Amino acid sequence: MEYALRLLVFDLDGTLVDSKEDLAVAVNVALESFDLPPLPHPMIYSYVGDGASALIRRALPPEKPDLLQEVLDRFLAYYGRHLLDTTRAYPGVVEALRKWSGMYRMAVLTNKPLAMTEAILSGLSLSGHFHDVRGGDSFDNKKPHPEGLLHILRQEGVEAAEAMMIGDSRNDVLAGRAAGTVTCGVTYGLGASGFAEHPPDFAVERFPDLFRRIRPAE
Incomplete structure (x- = not known):
């Protein structure tokens, strides 16, 4: 699909x-x-x-x-x-974001503190791809609560059915489900074991493979 x-x-x-x-x-x-x-x-x-x-x-x-x-x-x-001693983008992330960020609106929603999130994105030259960046201290509730994701949907003026939450853990799947978005799990991350109990709509083993399963809405 x-x-x-x-x-x-x-x-x-x-x-x-x-x-x-x-x-x-x-x-x-x-x-x-x-x-x-x-x-x-x-x-x-x-x-x-x-x-x-x-x-x-x-x-x-x-x-x-x-x-x-x-x-x-x-x-x-x-x-x-x-926080940038050894931290690096996963293989294929930089190239895929560079290729596709003009075709989709993109945002980051993490449970990491916002200042640290922004420092990592800036330090790895990823910031320019994202319209919105939100951290674990941006809202009253962290993922798996959908508050942050619902805020981003409103901010971007996008219906949930035309949005996707992409992450490596059950928190991302549960937040996406609660907000009504499509969900994609990445299996190379830290929390993929949680997908057994809370499966995403689909999963990918490599970051660039995500873009084989989606297309820009008309």
Whole structure:
């Protein structure tokens, strides 16, 4: 099936950019600053997707919930200085955005703080492709709540049926469903295991493959 669309809304981490190493290093720096044991990177990767506070809450030992704010502050301070150490766009992202951004309106909706999102997009020269960029602190509710996606639809003046939410996790699928958009899952990211319980309308193994399944609405 081919979908006729006007608006593409992308998640960031695990969808447009591979940021997992910088995130994991920052989490462990924050933990070790409080004499807490570092975690294996794959474990930290599994905690990504629901925003910075949830990431640190999951990384903390269960007997140390009182340290959440201090460790979170340390994480944000360190990560803010190192968020482009190893983070790169996934293969095919730069070329596909360059080719197709003139054919569709494009936006980013992520649970990552907005300032960090904008810094990554700017640092990787991706900002110019997007009409709207929203982070986890842009609204009262993060994904999977549809608030952010519904706002972008209104802002862009696009009907939900002519929009698609693209991401690597259940949060993206659930937000898209609740807003009434088409959903696309990318299986190369961090949270594709969630697609078993919450399948998107279709999934792709490579970012450029998305554009084989859609066409600009007339």
